[in-house]
Amino acid sequence: MKFAQLKSLPLLLMFALLLVGCSGEADKVVEKPAPVHIESGDECHVCGMAITRFPGPKGEVITDEKEQTVHKFCSTRDMFAWVLQPENVMRKHTLYVHDMSQTEWASPDDTALIDAREAVYVIGSERKGAMGQTMASFSTEAAAHDFMKEYGGEMLRYDAITLEHLNTEMPMGDMHGDMHSDMHGEMKH
Numbered sequence: 001m002k003f004a005q006l007k008s009l010p011l012l013l014m015f016a017l018l019l020v021g022c023s024g025e026a027d028k029v030v031e032k033p034a035p036v037h038i039e040s041g042d043e044c045h046v047c048g049m050a051i052t053r054f055p056g057p058k059g060e061v062i063t064d065e066k067e068q069t070v071h072k073f074c075s076t077r078d079m080f081a082w083v084l085q086p087e088n089v090m091r092k093h094t095l096y097v098h099d100m101s102q103t104e105w106a107s108p109d110d111t112a113l114i115d116a117r118e119a120v121y122v123i124g125s126e127r128k129g130a131m132g133q134t135m136a137s138f139s140t141e142a143a144a145h146d147f148m149k150e151y152g153g154e155m156l157r158y159d160a161i162t163l164e165h166l167n168t169e170m171p172m173g174d175m176h177g178d179m180h181s182d183m184h185g186e187m188k189h
Ligand code: CU1
Pocket: 044, 047, 048, 049, 074, 130, 131, 182, 183
């Protein structure tokens, strides 16, 4: 309840701004920026880890500002940790994640990047990403179900994912230890 109340003020402000901005914006066709490659030196915008050294689906955000900025993330988990922050959650950023039905878990290929808002996610599975527990992202529910048969977990749509999901997956006590060892450890194989 407390959370909902805190969130409602910025929400109202956003709606007010949208109403004001609507008339002029309506006939503009906004083209979605294309995904960019995740290069071997790229570091996660949240945790600083070298993204390509770790397994599991990655995320990337192209900001909705005029000067589009690309943020890359070691894991879908860290992408959501950033996107779900109060200052980002209402924004129209363009988001991409790997479709794990098209690519290998150990080293996802950027040709398999899909719109994160249209993807389905499996949380709480046995497969680990760069930060431990992660969200396995898929383009179709059928692919997500196939994955769940093998690795367990629960399927969620983009809009259903909240910061609470990130926290239940990674209890605070464990999170610190995991982060520490992942950040300073060598690549696990
Ligand atoms: Cu990390």
